[in-house]
Amino acid sequence: METERLYFTDSTILQFEASLTGVSQANGVYHFVLDRTAFYPTGGGQPNDAGTINGLNVTDVIDDDKGSILHVVADPAGLVVGDKVRGVVDSVRRLDHLQQHSGQHILSQAFVQACGAETRSFHLGSAASTIDIELDSPVGEHMRAAEDLANRIVFENRPMKIHLVNEEEAARLPLRKESAAHGIIRVIEIEDFDWSPCGGTHARRTGEVGLIAVKSFERAKRLTRVEFVCGGRALRDYRLANRTAVTIARMFTVERDEAPESAARAIQENKSLRRRVRELVEITARVEAAQLLASAKKLDSFKVVPLVFDARDVEELKLLARRLVEGEPAVALLASKEGDMARLVFARSESLEFNMGQLMSEACAVLGGKGGGKPELAQGGGPNIARVDEAVNGAAARLMG
Numbered sequence: 001m002e003t004e005r006l007y008f009t010d011s012t013i014l015q016f017e018a019s020l021t022g023v024s025q026a027n028g029v030y031h032f033v034l035d036r037t038a039f040y041p042t043g044g045g046q047p048n049d050a051g052t053i054n055g056l057n058v059t060d061v062i063d064d065d066k067g068s069i070l071h072v073v074a075d076p077a078g079l080v081v082g083d084k085v086r087g088v089v090d091s092v093r094r095l096d097h098l099q100q101h102s103g104q105h106i107l108s109q110a111f112v113q114a115c116g117a118e119t120r121s122f123h124l125g126s127a128a129s130t131i132d133i134e135l136d137s138p139v140g141e142h143m144r145a146a147e148d149l150a151n152r153i154v155f156e157n158r159p160m161k162i163h164l165v166n167e168e169e170a171a172r173l174p175l176r177k178e179s180a181a182h183g184i185i186r187v188i189e190i191e192d193f194d195w196s197p198c199g200g201t202h203a204r205r206t207g208e209v210g211l212i213a214v215k216s217f218e219r220a221k222r223l224t225r226v227e228f229v230c231g232g233r234a235l236r237d238y239r240l241a242n243r244t245a246v247t248i249a250r251m252f253t254v255e256r257d258e259a260p261e262s263a264a265r266a267i268q269e270n271k272s273l274r275r276r277v278r279e280l281v282e283i284t285a286r287v288e289a290a291q292l293l294a295s296a297k298k299l300d301s302f303k304v305v306p307l308v309f310d311a312r313d314v315e316e317l318k319l320l321a322r323r324l325v326e327g328e329p330a331v332a333l334l335a336s337k338e339g340d341m342a343r344l345v346f347a348r349s350e351s352l353e354f355n356m357g358q359l360m361s362e363a364c365a366v367l368g369g370k371g372g373g374k375p376e377l378a379q380g381g382g383p384n385i386a387r388v389d390e391a392v393n394g395a396a397a398r399l400m401g
């Protein structure tokens with residue numbers, strides 16, 4: 001049975017009386033069919049309304065494409081065909097959808113007038129909405145121009161009117177896109193601005209849409225995808241963006257709008273500091289290596305430096321090891337306790353013939369781990385931190401033996 005669509009001619013109706021004309025069960029839920037409804041079913045890029053029928057939650061609203069609208073409820077609660085029911089549409093959800101959807105009509109026409117870019121598709125998501133427009137090389141200026149025009153139309157609070165016309169009359173209107181419908185066509189007019197065939201729920205005047213803001217844009221499938229928010233969503237998004245900006249500004253103790261400059265400066269300073277730290281670490285390693293060699297034990301013709309550090313990363317160990325072996329003949333047997341792992345770096349001068357890779361795999365076996373490398377430089381480690389001194393001293397003893 002055909003359902004009269006109250007939202008079709010009046011999107012302000014949010015409460016209504018109706019008769020139950022159908023109750024059926026499908027996939028563990030129930031479908032109510034009413035003789036008339038204000039509930040908007042999913043379609044035309046707009047999600048369905050939510051709300052209640054006689055206090056029962058309506059979780060989905062479906063157009064069966066045969067003229068009936070199905071209201072999905074978990075349980076019919078004893079209601080039968082012929083009962084009078086009262087429907088209540090969730091006004092917050094409706095207003096949100098209405099703002100995003102009406103805002104899309106305005107923004108799409110604004111892109112046509114400001115950049116000559118036609119809209120090819122529209123998606124209304126639960127957090128943000130997108131339109132795909134025909135714009136080849138999008139830049140920020142395009143977005144600002146369309147945004148300025150769209151918001152001017154909002155601020156002028158122009159009427160949005162519903163026209164029900166036949167195909168001939170529709171052909172004479174300056175429609176932004178062609179209608180896929182036949183017979184009576186519903187056209188939404190934004191006074192002196194835009195005419196679009198559409199079955200969705202719309203604002204009565206553009207002022208109801210509230211602020212229209214472009215959040216971001218990117219090239220997608222040879223079109224430009226524009227993400228935007230309207231009305232209540234724009235307000236929430238502004239609050240979030242403002243809080244983020246203020247939080248960052250406080251970290252730098254500056255005014256909100258000075259934060260990007262401060263952040264850029266901090267990143268630059270950080271880069272030069274890292275460069276300076278690398279230089280200083282290099283100098284320190286040379287000095288440290290010279291001191292260690294001066295007090296190292298000399299065996300036959302070379303020196304051995306076995307040393308366990310408390311917390312040094314492998315790169316620092318490697319740097320020190322290289323400095324230790326680059327001059328007079330020496331072997332560096334360095335270790336560090338890093339968190340729950342012991343790390344080892346063994347190195348020797350080029351003039352010596354010991355195999356550091358071999359020595360390393362033996363030392364790692366003591367630590368319950370793995371390691372190896374080239375004859376002149378090897379690294380490894382293992383989880384058995386308690387035996388790290390044993391592993392290093394064992395390697396030193398092997399060189400002397």
Ligand SMILES: [Zn+2]
Nearest residue numbers: 101198199200
């Ligand atoms: Zn519409």
